[in-house]
Amino acid sequence: MASALKNLSTYDEAQLPSAEEFAFGIVVADWNPEITHALYEGCYDTLIKHGAKEANIHTAQVPGSFELPAGAKMMIDKHKLDAVICLGCVIKGETSHNEYINQAVASGLTNLSMVYGKPFIFGVLTPNTEEQARDRAGGKHGNKGVEAAVTAIRMAALKDSLKAGQSRIGFS
Numbered sequence: 552m553a554s555a556l557k558n559l560s561t562y563d564e565a566q567l568p569s570a571e572e573f574a575f576g577i578v579v580a581d582w583n584p585e586i587t588h589a590l591y592e593g594c595y596d597t598l599i600k601h602g603a604k605e606a607n608i609h610t611a612q613v614p615g616s617f618e619l620p621a622g623a624k625m626m627i628d629k630h631k632l633d634a635v636i637c638l639g640c641v642i643k644g645e646t647s648h649n650e651y652i653n654q655a656v657a658s659g660l661t662n663l664s665m666v667y668g669k670p671f672i673f674g675v676l677t678p679n680t681e682e683q684a685r686d687r688a689g690g691k692h693g694n695k696g697v698e699a700a701v702t703a704i705r706m707a708a709l710k711d712s713l714k715a716g717q718s719r720i721g722f723s
């Protein structure tokens with residue numbers, strides 16, 4: 552569903568599990584800092600809002616989105632984490648360079664999720680224009696960083712519930 556039809560910051564707060572017991576990594580790309588820092592603020596504030604402790608949120612910056620998977624692996628090899636959130640913004644230029652970056656990051660994070668059995672969240676904007684980026688970093692379509700934090704909490708809680716032997720998870 553396009554972001555225009557589903558605001559990135561809209562979720563059912565009452566249905567979201569507490570993040571109190573979870574530890575998170577946040578890896579942020581330096582490219583397009585006005586955008587990625589807005590994503591980070593939305594992400595961090597959402598984790599805190601839902602009970603995460605400041606001491607359990609570990610943050611690192613990397614040069615660009617292409618480095619997000621490597622940064623995420625360095626982070627989870629250093630800290631005991633329940634989820635790693637990767638934030639970036641890859642704006643299309645004149646060439647197809649953006650496609651290679653986007654595909655590499657998506658594949659890299661998927662591979663990490665499979666290898667570690669933990670969520671590596673794809674909080675990367677892939678807009679065609681700066682306006683589309685701003686619209687998704689706290690603009691009219693919400694904040695991708697909020698969506699990424701909510702996803703991280705839900706996936707960490709899912710793993711926790713499965714470990715506890717629950718068989719029917721997420722059905723209200």
Ligand SMILES: Nc1c(NC[C@H](O)[C@H](O)[C@H](O)CO)[nH]c(=O)[nH]c1=O
Nearest residue numbers: 580582614615616617639640641642
């Ligand atoms: N153009 C963008 C980049 N490019 C840099 C790459 O991510 C990478 O750092 C470089 O290719 C060296 O490996 N990165 C973004 O995050 N956003 C862009 O718009």
Ligand SMILES: CC(=O)[C@@H](O)COP(=O)(O)O
Nearest residue numbers: 642644645646647648649
């Ligand atoms: C996505 C990018 O790396 C971008 O800055 C590259 O721009 P261009 O395709 O014009 O070289």
